[in-house]
Amino acid sequence: MCGARLGEDLPPPGPDVGPTPPRRSGRRPASSPALQLPCDDAAIAALLSPRKLALDCGGASAGGVEATKLLKASFGSLSDNRAALDLTGPFKDAERAVLLDSETRHVLAAAVVHVRAGSVLEVPLFATAKKFRGQGFGSALYAALAGLGRRLGLQTLVVSATDESRAFWVRQGLHAKKFCGAAEKSAMSSLEQRGLVTSFENTTLMAAPIPQGLEPPPLALDQRDRDRLPGLKARAAATTHCYEDINDKGSFWVAADGSRQWRAPYPADEMLTGVDPNVKWVPYKELEAFFAGPTRGWGLRCTRDIKDTEFVVEIVGRCLSFEEYEQLEDKTYAVGFPENISEAKRAAGDRLQYIDPKTEGGLWRFINDSEEAPNLRLVYIPRFEKPSAKNPDGVLPKRAFLQAAHDIPAGVELTWDYGPAYPRPWKEAEASEAGGQALRVDEGGRRAAAKWASAEPGRSVSSPTPADVGAAERCRGEASTRGGTGEGRVSGGADARVEKPALAERDRATTDRKLWPGAFDAGWRIREACRNAAKNSHWKYVSPEGKDYTSAAAAASASGRGESRPSGLVATAAAASSGHESGAESELEVECEGDKEWFAGVIKSYSSRRGLCVAYDNGETQYEDLDDWGLDDLEVVGFEGDDTTSSLQHLHAFDTSSDEEEPHMTGALSAEDAAATSAEDAARAPARACSTCTLLCDDPQARSCQAISDGGYEQAAEQEEGRLRGAKLDDEWVGKGELPPALVARAEELVAQREAERSALSASQGSDSDSDASPASSRSKPNELAGAIPPVRLAQLAGRARPGEQQQRNVGGDLCT
Ligand SMILES: C[S@@+](CC[C@H](N)C(=O)[O-])C[C@H]1O[C@@H](n2cnc3c(N)ncnc32)[C@H](O)[C@@H]1O
Known part of the structure; x- marks a missing residue:
């Protein structure tokens, strides 16, 4: 059956239990000659020292009382583990490896490690100190252990993973036998047969080959480092991803006349509280979508700890019959029932085969798949009963929920197993x-x-x-x-071919103007990027063959019209001058080649990916790609005002009221703010948070947050991801609302020139003849514009730390913060 699998039987309500510490199964590993971990290895020390980390290895006292406490707290509740903790009995040749903060000497993570004959590095116990979890220390200790294994020429690393730690180990590249490659599978079987690994009850044996070589493996960072990225709560997520959040309303059918028929109120046998009167829910407001990286796309996490068996979300969306599902253009999000239930439903004439959250749904639509270590399970009500003589229709499930499969700490990505039929x-x-x-x-x-x-x-x-x-x-x-x-x-x-639903399109005249004359007739279309994206001016350029391009320049280039803008904007003039008294937004004028017409507009924002977002006076909003313009084509036409009401009141959006050091985005001051704020204060003032999201935005009232819809969030998230992975930051990144630095620099240069001219003029004439010029006259005669933003102000703007620079300063402290 296609679509992700919808559910398994709702288990009977159980006690609210915490994670179960591992218990030894009683199988004895074969004895083996003792091998020492080369803990003083210089390469391992070099791997750890930039993070201010150190490794201490030895017997049961390595890492001192703190390490003993940590291991006991994690594994000490069952007496069976004593031997592993005390390094006695079958563990007499094992060692303790402890990761320390090299400055404070705090124990960050600890493990018991056994070097076994048969080229196995066994890690029966492994724990990260609670207050240091989610910061990459577990990954660092793992990397160090794998490095030591390499040094010793060992082949396989084996761990006993609890349910809670399985996802961590999967991220480190270890797999349970079922998911291992053929070579690893046979290695594991042979290890087990020879009794070379210790298996604990309630744990899964997981293994990975140890790559050979002298270099230690690079440090991988823990998934939860992504916590620092801002998330999107339900409303912002829905607006940004173009769907309606119906979490509170439940699922619905679409009737023949197009109206929605809500499934709620539900009959008694479909009420969750009927199955479990004490059902515990994770508050919806605690859930947030976040960018989980370029491979996975968006994911979901919770801002508070989730307890085992808590209900996280209901699967809500549009109900679909099998036939309706077949007509779906995008089946990525729809979930269906397993084959046996689906068959029973079909036989009983039950139309409810799928639920699709693509355009109407809830935050659950962001939950990514984990086949091997899901932390949620899908359950449904009523409980499925096969048709029988007594009950010919059986009992068919109608509602589905995602329930915590074990305790899940705050910030961990929520996942479920999409089922065997989902293509991956x-x-x-x-x-x-x-x-x-x-x-x-x-x-x-x-x-x-x-x-x-x-x-x-x-x-x-x-x-x-x-x-x-x-x-x-x-x-x-x-x-x-x-x-x-x-x-x-x-x-x-x-x-x-599956027909697309009608997406809004630009008309012929606009298409030709934005692309090139004749583009529309040649089959090019400018179409909204996804449904309802037109309202955010989010367009794509579609070739006659159906290929999508994100900018007019890319479309022109693909059509063989060269890299530069084919005909549209040739940019004989650009940024600067404010016509507003407050000077909050910079105005821009652009000349279109051919018709010699000047288009006036206001720069609303800038994203390095999409360029300047310009609201033109004729009501259109359009992204203009600065890369298409040579900077020599830009001409600063002037600035109005004085220190307090000058234009270009754009500033970086540091939230100076918090301790957070990292700027997220940049914003532009509103007209009122700019008027009321002195130039110096303005340069330091925190930007306002958008009402629809956690980002900073210059349009707090907007239903759809431009900062997100223009790709700024994803870009910032990708930057953050890159930063966390130690990647070189993209110097060109400029967030929402900030003018492109090259433009500011060019403006600065021209203004300085202008200032020099003015000083020279006033020195010779004893007067300042520019002071009366109006914005209107400025626009019609750009080069004669009067009034300049003082160079010092521009220098202040240009000189402030840019997001990338600020982030780079923080890189060294990643693992230690
Ligand atoms: C229901 S959506 C999940 C939300 C999705 N990540 C997004 O950004 O909207 C399912 C899609 O997410 C992506 N996905 C889910 N789990 C993944 C995983 N473990 N690795 C990579 N991509 C995954 C795949 O593109 C899949 O078709």
Whole structure:
């Protein structure tokens, strides 16, 4: 069955239990000669020292009382673990490895490590101190241990993973036997047969090959380092991702006349409280979508700890029959029931086969898949009962929920297992990456789609298996949502094409103006990037062949019109002068080639990805890509006002009221703020937070937050991701509302020139003849504009730490903060 799997039986309500510490199964590992960990290894020390970390190894007293306490707190509740804790009995040859803060000597993480004959590095116990969790210390200790294993020429690293720690180990590259490659599987079997590993009850044995070589592996950072990225609460997530949040209303059917028929109020047998009167819910407001990286896209996390068995979300959305599901253009989000339930439903005439949250849903639509270590499980009510003689229709599930499979600390990404039928093209990418070949998931998706489409030339949507359709559609959705070129789109025959719903399009005149004369007739279209994106001026440029481009310049380039802007804006003039008294927003004038017409507008924001967002006086809002303009084409036409009411009142959005050092975005002062704030204060004032999201935004009233919809959030998130991984920061990053630095620098240069001219003029004439010029006359005669923003102000603006610079200063402290 395609679509993610919808549910398993709701388990009977159970006690609210915490994580179960591992218990030894009683199997005895074979004795082996003792091997010492080379803990004084210089390469390992070099790996750790930039993070101000140190490794201490030895017997049961290594790391002192603090390490003993940590291991006891994590594993000491069962007497069976005593031997491992005290390094006695079967663990007499084991060692303790402790990660310390090299300055404070605090114990950050500790492990018991056994070097076993058979080239195995066994880690029976591993714990990170509670107050230091989620900061990468566990990953650092793992990297150090793997490095030591390398040094000793060991082949396999084996751990006993609890349910809670499985996701951590998966991130480090370890897998349970079921998910291991063939080589690892046989290695694990042989280890088990020879009794070379210690298995604990309630744990899963996980293993990874230890890559050989002298260099220690790079430090991987823990997933929870992403916590620092701002998240999107329900309302902002819905606005940003173009869907309606119906979490409070539940699922609905669409009637023939297009109206919605809500499933609530539910009959008694569909009430969760009927199954478990003490059901505990995670408050919806504690959930937030966050950017989980370019491969996974967006994910979901909770801002508070979740207890085992708590209910996290209900699967809400549009109810679909099988036939309706088949018509879906994008099946990425729809979930269906497992085959046996689906069959029973079909036999009983139950239309409810899928629930799709794509356009109407809840935050659950962001929850990513984890086959191996999900922390949520899908449960449904009523509990499924097969049709029987007594009850010919059986009992068919109607509602589904995601419930915590174990305790989940705040900030950890929530995941569930999409089920066996869900196509996972990203696994191909992961496998290639593991093999040393970096392959982005979008390429994997496109390749998978192309493979599906080419496997059988006659394939069509009318006759494939549901799994085929799901696979192809998901791959297609993935390729296009991740900016794919569309090359892998499924088109195995005319009827394999799935019609898109009508997206708003620009008319012929606008298309020709924005692209080039004749573009519309040649088949080019300017279409909203996703449904309802037009209201945010989020357009894409679609070629006659159906390929999407994100900018007019890219479209022009693809059409063979060269890299530069084909005909539209030639930019003989650009940024600067404010016509507003407060001077809060910079005005811009642009001349279109050919018709010699000047278009006036106001710069609303700038994103390095999409360029300047300009609100033109004719009511249109358009992104202008500065890369298409040579800076020599830009001419600063002047500035109005004095220190307190000058233009270019853009500033970086540091929240100076908090301790947080990292600027997120930049913002522009509102007219009132700018008027009321002195130039110096303005340069330091915190920008206002947008009412729809956690970001800073210059339009707090906007229903849709431009800061997010213009890609600023994702860009910032990717930057943050890069920073966390120690990647070089993109110097060119400029967030929302900040003018491009090159433009500011050019403006500064021209203004300084102008100032010099003015001084020279006033020295010779004894007067300042520019002081009466009005903005209107300024615009009509740009070069004669009067009034200049004092160079010192521009220098202040330009000289403030930019987000990238500020972030770079913090890099060294990542693991230690
Ligand atoms: C229901 S959506 C989940 C939300 C999605 N990440 C987003 O940004 O909207 C399912 C899609 O997310 C992506 N995805 C989910 N789990 C993933 C994983 N473990 N690795 C990579 N991509 C994943 C795949 O593109 C999949 O088709």
